[in-house]
Amino acid sequence: MIEILIHGRGGQGGVKASLALASAASKAGKYVQSFPEFGVERRGAPIKAFTRISDDPIVVRSKIYNPDHVVVLDPTLLHSIDVTEGLKEGGWIIINTEKSPDSFTEFAKRFKVATVNATKIAVDNNLGSKAAPIVNTAILGAIIRVLNVASKEDLEKGIKEFVPVKAEANIKAAYEAYDQVKLGKEA
Amino acid sequence: MKKVILGDHAVSYGALLSRVQTIAAYPITPQTLIVERLSEMTANGELKAIFTKVESEHSAMASTIGSSASGARAFTATSAQGLALMHEMLHWAAGARLPIVMANVNRAMAPGWTIWTDQNDSLSARDVGWMQIYCQDNQEVLDSIILGYKVSEQVNLPTMVILDAFVLSHTAEGVDVPDIEDVDKFLPPYKPEIKMDINDPRSFGALTSPDVYMEFRYKMQQAMDKAKEVIVEEGKKFGDMFGRKYGLVEEYKTEDADTILIASATVASTAKAVIDEMREAGLKVGLLRIRVFRPFPTEEVIRVLNGRKKVVVIDRNISFGKTGIFFDEVKGAFYNSEGNKPPMFGYIAGLGGRDVTPKVIKEIMEDAIKKDKPESEILWKGVKL
Numbered sequence: 001m002i003e004i005l006i007h008g009r010g011g012q013g014g015v016k017a018s019l020a021l022a023s024a025a026s027k028a029g030k031y032v033q034s035f036p037e038f039g040v041e042r043r044g045a046p047i048k049a050f051t052r053i054s055d056d057p058i059v060v061r062s063k064i065y066n067p068d069h070v071v072v073l074d075p076t077l078l079h080s081i082d083v084t085e086g087l088k089e090g091g092w093i094i095i096n097t098e099k100s101p102d103s104f105t106e107f108a109k110r111f112k113v114a115t116v117n118a119t120k121i122a123v124d125n126n127l128g129s130k131a132a133p134i135v136n137t138a139i140l141g142a143i144i145r146v147l148n149v150a151s152k153e154d155l156e157k158g159i160k161e162f163v164p165v166k167a168e169a170n171i172k173a174a175y176e177a178y179d180q181v182k183l184g185k186e187a
Numbered sequence: 188m189k190k191v192i193l194g195d196h197a198v199s200y201g202a203l204l205s206r207v208q209t210i211a212a213y214p215i216t217p218q219t220l221i222v223e224r225l226s227e228m229t230a231n232g233e234l235k236a237i238f239t240k241v242e243s244e245h246s247a248m249a250s251t252i253g254s255s256a257s258g259a260r261a262f263t264a265t266s267a268q269g270l271a272l273m274h275e276m277l278h279w280a281a282g283a284r285l286p287i288v289m290a291n292v293n294r295a296m297a298p299g300w301t302i303w304t305d306q307n308d309s310l311s312a313r314d315v316g317w318m319q320i321y322c323q324d325n326q327e328v329l330d331s332i333i334l335g336y337k338v339s340e341q342v343n344l345p346t347m348v349i350l351d352a353f354v355l356s357h358t359a360e361g362v363d364v365p366d367i368e369d370v371d372k373f374l375p376p377y378k379p380e381i382k383m384d385i386n387d388p389r390s391f392g393a394l395t396s397p398d399v400y401m402e403f404r405y406k407m408q409q410a411m412d413k414a415k416e417v418i419v420e421e422g423k424k425f426g427d428m429f430g431r432k433y434g435l436v437e438e439y440k441t442e443d444a445d446t447i448l449i450a451s452a453t454v455a456s457t458a459k460a461v462i463d464e465m466r467e468a469g470l471k472v473g474l475l476r477i478r479v480f481r482p483f484p485t486e487e488v489i490r491v492l493n494g495r496k497k498v499v500v501i502d503r504n505i506s507f508g509k510t511g512i513f514f515d516e517v518k519g520a521f522y523n524s525e526g527n528k529p530p531m532f533g534y535i536a537g538l539g540g541r542d543v544t545p546k547v548i549k550e551i552m553e554d555a556i557k558k559d560k561p562e563s564e565i566l567w568k569g570v571k572l
Binding site: 032035040058059 | 189191355
């Protein structure tokens with residue numbers, strides 16, 4: 001079973017990203033779970049979204065405290081929370097940032113870092129506004145490339161299901177991120 | 188077709204596939220996405236039903252009673268304080284012997300204000316005459332709505348299908364959504380023997396004097412007893428048609444177990460991972476999940492527990508001044524039974540949505556295994572003092 005934790009801010013689409021990812025993985029016959037941090041979401045405040053993907057039925061129904069991988073939708077979160085809390089050693093940290101993976105030397109000591117400029121991809125594809133781009137679909141392209149948890153075709157279906165508005169632009173953003181994501185060295 | 192859907196929407200699909208004809212709901216918190224999706228389904232014509240937006244949960248149940256009494260397959264959904272506000276009408280629905288199905292999202296009661304899960308809302312409605320089904324996953328949620336109508340319409344008692352707030356209601360997972368034509372073969376249209384009909388006027392719920400009232404209550408209890416058989420029969424038929432069988436309880440690795448854990452809802456699901464882990468470490472442990480709480484599966488509980496060394500009950504609820512409610516009911520079921528009565532440990536955990544993780548469950552099991560008998564009737568797990 002793979003457990004993925006998405007860190008984002010309310011309004012960035014982290015919960016939808018988790019849903020689309022789960023849906024994409026389920027198309028290939030995987031068992032999946034997707035859920036938000038239980039509670040009330042506030043725009044701009046840090047949020048978490050959880051995804052489990054497994055070859056076997058998933059019986060555990062508690063939150064994810066020790067994710068295999070984490071995703072960071074908003075680089076400003078790196079200064080306000082510890083995104084590596086509970087992260088298993090050797091896990092991927094996939095960050096939306098203009099920086100390259102080499103810039104995260106501290107993370108690279110125990111984890112693997114991948115980066116993608118999802119904000120630029122979102123803005124280029126007119127997803128959200130310049131001030132508040134919606135980066136969730138772009139990051140999905142990076143996630144499936146780095147973690148290899150779903151095919152591009154299945155991701156397309158997952159996005160259409162959970163992000164039906166501007167589906168084509170969202171799929172294009174995901175594909176661009178798939179091609180552009182930079183993978184750091186193995187930890 | 189397999190779809191990745193929230194527990195709330197599993198309820199909505201269950202109602203759609205059951206071809207419910209009326210939905211009355213109060214749309215404000217603690218209401219959930221269940222009725223939001225049903226309002227969309229009725230608005231776009233996918234579901235041919237009358238959706239009535241009412242001004243309170245009390246009215247929601249009153250309206251549902253009215254439509255059910257006039258012969259419609261009636262549905263509603265609620266949660267927490269909403270269920271509490273319905274309470275008077277819950278008695279009325281059961282006493283009028285109406286086969287209503289309602290989903291209740293299990294939420295803790297305020298104050299302090301809360302939207303997180305525990306079972307005190309539905310267990311406060313323990314004695315109203317409704318059947319209560321506690322679900323462990325979204326598939327069971329969808330299936331239990333369909334099964335609810337199938338059983339309720341045979342025994343003339345309403346069914347409450349219960350799902351944990353957030354842990355199921357706002358969690359998406361893969362659910363097999365059956366074809367409605369197949370569901371039609373399992374669940375035929377509702378044809379009541381007696382209904383409100385202006386061409387055949389009758390009196391409903393009229394003044395009932397002491398010389399007949401008790402007989403009505405006796406018949407309700409008989410219906411509950413019969414429901415135990417019907418739930419098992421229909422759960423089996425459902426399994427034959429859809430590949431998923433349901434009963435009053437679910438046993439998991441109980442066969443040679445010395446220690447049996449009793450749990451319900453999603454805690455029971457998570458507990459399976461703990462049972463697996465402890466089994467791998469060589470411990471003979473098993474799980475008895477109580478799926479149907481009303482009617483209470485007394486015979487099954489006695490059969491499974493008889494002769495074991497220890498019984499551990501986890502309650503995500505409390506009857507103030509007594510103990511956890513499942514613990515109390517399991518003990519009560521045992522009192523007049525023959526044979527060995529194993530020591531029972533009653534833990535309370537996860538109130539108000541506190542996460543019941545595999546670690547929490549494992550610690551509970553280890554605590555019970557190392558003790559000869561419980562030091563008190565309530566064993567609080569994780570309370571910060």
